[in-house]
Amino acid sequence: MSAVRAGDVTIGSAGAPAHPTERGRSLRRLWRLRWGLAAALVLLLIVFVTLAAPWLAPYSPVEVDIQHRLGPPAWMEGGKTDHWLGTDQIGRDLLSRMIYGGRVSLLIGVTAVAISSTIGVLLGLAAGYFGAKIDWIIMTLINVMLTFPFVLLALAVIAVLGPSLPNMIFVLGVAGWPIYARVIRAETMALREREFVVAGRALGMSHARIIFGQILPNLVSAITVVATLQIAQVIILESFLSFLGLGVQPPTPAWGNMLGEGRVYMLNSWWIAAFPGAAIFITTLVINLMGNALRDWLDPHMKL
Amino acid sequence: MRLYIARQLTQLVVVILGISLLAFAILHVLGDPVLLLLPQNAGKAEFERYRHLLGLDRPLYVQYWKFVSGAVCGDFGKSWYADTPAFKLVLERMPATIYLTLAGLVVALLIALPLGLLAALKRHSWIDTLCTALAVAGQATPLFWLGIMLIIVFAVRLKALPASGYGTWQNFVMPAFCLGAALAPITMRLVRSGVIEVMNMEFIKTARAKGLAEGRVVVKHAFRNACIPVITVLGLQFGQLLGGAVVTETVFAWPGVATLTVDSIRNQDFPVVQCAVVLLALIIVSINFVVDMVVGYIDPRIRVGG
Secondary structure: HHHHHHHHHHOOOOOOOOOOOOOHHHHHHHHHOHHHHHHHHHHHHHHHHHOHHHHHHHHHHHOOOOHHHOOOOOOOOOOOOOOOOOEEOOOOOOOOOOOOHHHHHHHHHHHHHHHHHHHHHHHHHHHHHHHHHHHHHHHHHHHHHOOOOOOHHHHHHHHHHHHHHHHHHHHHHHHHHHHHHHHHHHHHHHHOOOOHHHHHHOOOOOOOHHHHHHHHHHHHHHHHHHHHHHHHHHHHHHHHHHHHOOOOOOOOOOOHHHHOOOOOOOOOOHHHHHHHHHHHHHHHHHHHHHHHHHHHHHHOOOOO | OOHHHHHHHHHHHHHHHHHHHHHHHHHHOOOOOOHOOOOOOHHHHHHHHHHHHHOOOOOHHHHHHHHHHHHOOOOOEEOOOOOEEEEHHHHHHHHHHHHHHHHHHHHHHHHHHHHHHHHHHHOOOOHHHHHHHHHHHHHHOOHHHHHHHHHHHHHHHHOOOOOOOOOHHHHHHHHHHHHHHHHHHHHHHHHHHHHHHHHHHHHHHHHHOOOOOHHHHHHHHHHHHHHHHHHHHHHHHHHHHHHHHHHHHHHHHHHHHHHHHHHHHHHHOHHHHHHHHHHHHHHHHHHHHHHHHHHHHHEEEHHHHH
16 A cells, blocks of 8 residues: 555656666566466476386385384384385385375376366357357356356266266366356457457458467467466365265375375374375465466466 | 346346256266166166166156256155155255355455455565465365364364364354365455555545545445455355365264265265255355345446446
8 A cells, every 4th residue: 555655656756767677677577476486396396206206206106015004204203214204004105105196186187177278268269259149158157167066066977977087087177167268258358359350350360260360379378377276276176086085096096085094094193194185285385376476477467 | 227137037047957957967867876776686677667766767858857847846856865855855954054154254254354454455565475375375275184184183182172063163163264264365365456456546546635544545445345346256156165165064074965965976866966956056046146236236337237
């Protein structure tokens, strides 16, 4: 508030340097994005670790060692350095399961978002560009989907189709499109009236060429931001479904089902559930931070 | 205004029909309940007899028509497990869910309103940074994990609050906080950006130029106008709030509609699932309708533009 008033007063008055150097400006811009950049680095590290799982994980994620079950992490009393994060209820190495579990969570997040963004962008473009009846139908569809709690929809479909990795990706992918459609629709409506689109139409370009050649390229930043933020949402939802036992099935490790299995042992062996929980938290946190920074960088006025 | 109401009402009916169709399609097209209800070694004749008994052998559109015409009169059929009307089962669980949702909403507002306002007024200060950090962290916390952590700390370790159950106010504390904490970050951001936007407007400058006290400018002029987007989005977020209630109810074994639905989905008890989904959707859509009306009444630009 005080900043606003100060700004009003200083307009036109000398004081601030009139032309900040190019280098200074880009440095300041980078400094403003410092959290996003840091988050991106952490995310890169997570992605690298999960991709390199077979080389980095000290054990197989499904190797049972019942004699060393419920072993605490290495730094705790009774912990051993051959299992850095300890072992779970049937003696599987927790560190290895964490690394492999991240693979599953990230895979689901990225593929589901790829599916839902494709559906959502296409429908949003159609609704925003053609308007009228098509817009009404798609808007009603969006309202139906947004009214229906996403969790219930996913639960119902999974319960009927049966829990498995492909079904999970299918559900999360097909159910997630309305958010993209809504954002893209609004942006398309604004773009439709811009000079270059009107000019294209006057030149006799086909609808397809205008939509994909002129409008879509202008929406890339919006799509990127929504998709990034959605990956975090999908990971959380996936972990909840797995936690309920309706997601990724054991023994395949996923952060969600590790948390669900570890819940029973929380009282005495907190590490089984705490580490996967922390992993979900950190991953979604850095993805959100990166998404926010992307939004500020690409389009500070975007309302999401 | 009348045209606006009519348009919103049509939208409401269409959305409810769409949801009933969606609920019906998911359960009837994707799955076959008889396969799950009967033991694996039951004969073919037995399967057919059950299908006929449940009316599953008739064409889909007949089944859908029967479902919709019954639903209008509150008849969703009998539960396949409990042998009581599905409508009664769901209605019994409804108050618990509504109380939890309202409590969650109150908690969210109690957290979000003061913090959002403070962050907007002290923009770029350490308070603003702290609030943003809290919001970002809150959005990244899986709701069910937070619930489990709360149970471990307050129920298991401190023995201060019951881990599950329903009835006393102590039972409400953790689930309501959990649900409220899930909704608070987005609400806080909305309040913050709403207030910032309004504070830059001309009429705020006018109010200041008139010599109004700063507190009066903030409360009377800025905050009121910033409330419009917050109300709209909160209304629209109600579906998400109920989604959060599903998670919260599961973690705390809360005897609400959500736990009933999750159990019924597991048991493939279609009538109960359909009934619960349609009733929940009805609540959400009605709330959206009321919100639209209120906002349209406050701000004429919306009812003309929409």
